[in-house]
Amino acid sequence: MTTETNTQNIPPLLELPTENGVLRxxxxxxxxxxxxxxxxxxxxxxWRNFRGxxxxxxxxxxxxxxxxxxxxxxxxxxxxxxxxxxxxAVRAFLDGLGIDRxxxxxxxxxxxIATDFALAQPERVDRLVTVGGAGTNLFGPAPSEGIVRxxxxxxxxxxxxxxxxxxxxxxxxxxxxxxxxEERWTQATDPETLASSRAMYGSxxxxxxxxxxxxxxVAPGWANLRKLTVPTLITWGRDxxxxxxxxxxxxxxxxxxxxxxxxPNCGHWVMIEQQKAWESVVLAFLQR
Numbered sequence: 001m002t003t004e005t006n007t008q009n010i011p012p013l014l015e016l017p018t019e020n021g022v023l024r025x026x027x028x029x030x031x032x033x034x035x036x037x038x039x040x041x042x043x044x045x046x047w048r049n050f051r052g053x054x055x056x057x058x059x060x061x062x063x064x065x066x067x068x069x070x071x072x073x074x075x076x077x078x079x080x081x082x083x084x085x086x087x088x089a090v091r092a093f094l095d096g097l098g099i100d101r102x103x104x105x106x107x108x109x110x111x112x113i114a115t116d117f118a119l120a121q122p123e124r125v126d127r128l129v130t131v132g133g134a135g136t137n138l139f140g141p142a143p144s145e146g147i148v149r150x151x152x153x154x155x156x157x158x159x160x161x162x163x164x165x166x167x168x169x170x171x172x173x174x175x176x177x178x179x180x181x182e183e184r185w186t187q188a189t190d191p192e193t194l195a196s197s198r199a200m201y202g203s204x205x206x207x208x209x210x211x212x213x214x215x216x217x218v219a220p221g222w223a224n225l226r227k228l229t230v231p232t233l234i235t236w237g238r239d240x241x242x243x244x245x246x247x248x249x250x251x252x253x254x255x256x257x258x259x260x261x262x263x264p265n266c267g268h269w270v271m272i273e274q275q276k277a278w279e280s281v282v283l284a285f286l287q288r
Contacts, residue, residue, distance in 0.1 A: 010047065011054075013073075018092040020085070021075025025093070026065045029058025032126075033099050034286070036065045037090070039108030039133070040082070040200060041169075042153055042162055043184030043193075045073055049107050053271050056279045060287065061103065066093055068110070072193035081199045086113040087120065100124065103286055107131040107271065108243065112221070118230045128232045129282055131270050132240050135247035136222045143206055146242025146268060151206055154197045157189055170267040171239045226254040233259055233285040235278060237266030259285075 011026040026047055034057060038046040046065040050057075057063045067073035069089050070082030079085035090113065094102060103126050106114030111133020118125040137144065143151070149165040162185055166176045187193055199205060232255050236248050245262060252260045261281050263274040271278050 016093060016096045018096055020077045020088060020092065021069065023089060023093050024067045024074045027063065028054050029061055029063045031061050033102045034061035034063050035102050035104045036063065037104065037106040037110030037114050038068060039110050041150060042165065042188030042197060044071055050271065052275050053279055056283065060283060070196040072187050072190050076192070082196055087117060090117050094124065101126055103127045105129040105131070105282065106133055108133045108268065115228065119224055119228055122230050125230045127286055128230050129235065129285065131235050132237060132243040132268050134234050135250040136220060137244060138246045138249055140244040140246060144242055144244055147201065150201045151203060154194065154201050155203055157194060159185060162188060168241045169269055171237065171265050171273055175273065222250050225251050226256065229256050231257040233261065233282065235270050235281065236260070236262045237268060237270045237273065238262050238264050239266055240268045242268040
């Protein structure tokens with residue numbers, strides 16, 4: 001299980017037993033519940049994705065940072081691919097805490113998970129926010145530069161390949177500190193976590209994704225966006241090299257109650273690189 005190098009002001013890691021394993025999470029604030037779902041990638045955790053944003057969000061909401069199975073914090077839920085366990089985990093988490101209705105913020109992979117949950121159970125989602133996690137590539141190559149760098153790391157996990165991937169995540173490379181590299185490296189090279197990452201982004205996984213995109217009999221996930229009725233805010237970094245900003249065009253045109261906010265001078269980690277601006281936009285939307 002992962003540890004953090006700086007333990008100051010970190011809410012305790014709580015445990016919620018479920019029939020599939022233990023889900024771990026952090027909680028801060030009071031009020032209506034707000035669920036935060038993290039993205040994927042080497043050494044990711046929910047807390048690392050959102051630790052800078054929790055104080056602002058927790059001023060207004062009971063903020064719950066869920067650690068999704070397959071990333072070294074919560075139990076694995078028995079699935080080889082974390083996306084296969086995600087919906088089960090989200091439902092078990094909300095049921096276990098007795099939460100009937102929730103606002104959700106999902107970063108990258110977490111955005112796709114949150115969208116699928118809102119499509120499946122719209123009565124349980126009050127509002128939805130995604131961060132670089134909706135739609136599909138229209139103009140740029142697929143896989144993108146960031147996904148290629150991620151695949152290179154999981155196939156050959158070196159510090160150099162980790163740094164190359166981290167640099168593809170941001171517009172401002174000064175954000176990639178030695179402390180960040182070290183905390184990511186320690187968890188990313190854990191054998192179970194690395195195996196999970198390979199299942200998602202290894203060369204074989206990328207080939208399967210490419211084959212599915214070429215298969216006319218497979219309905220793409222973004223085709224269901226027009227069925228999403230939950231009020232949705234799509235946020236994006238203009239300079240995202242992992243999920244290119246042109247991915248936002250399809251949700252912009254198809255979401256029934258959707259709106260888009262694109263932040264300049266910003267890569268994939270919008271909530272980190274444009275923290276204050278992102279928090280302002282998101283809180284205004286969530287409280288509207």
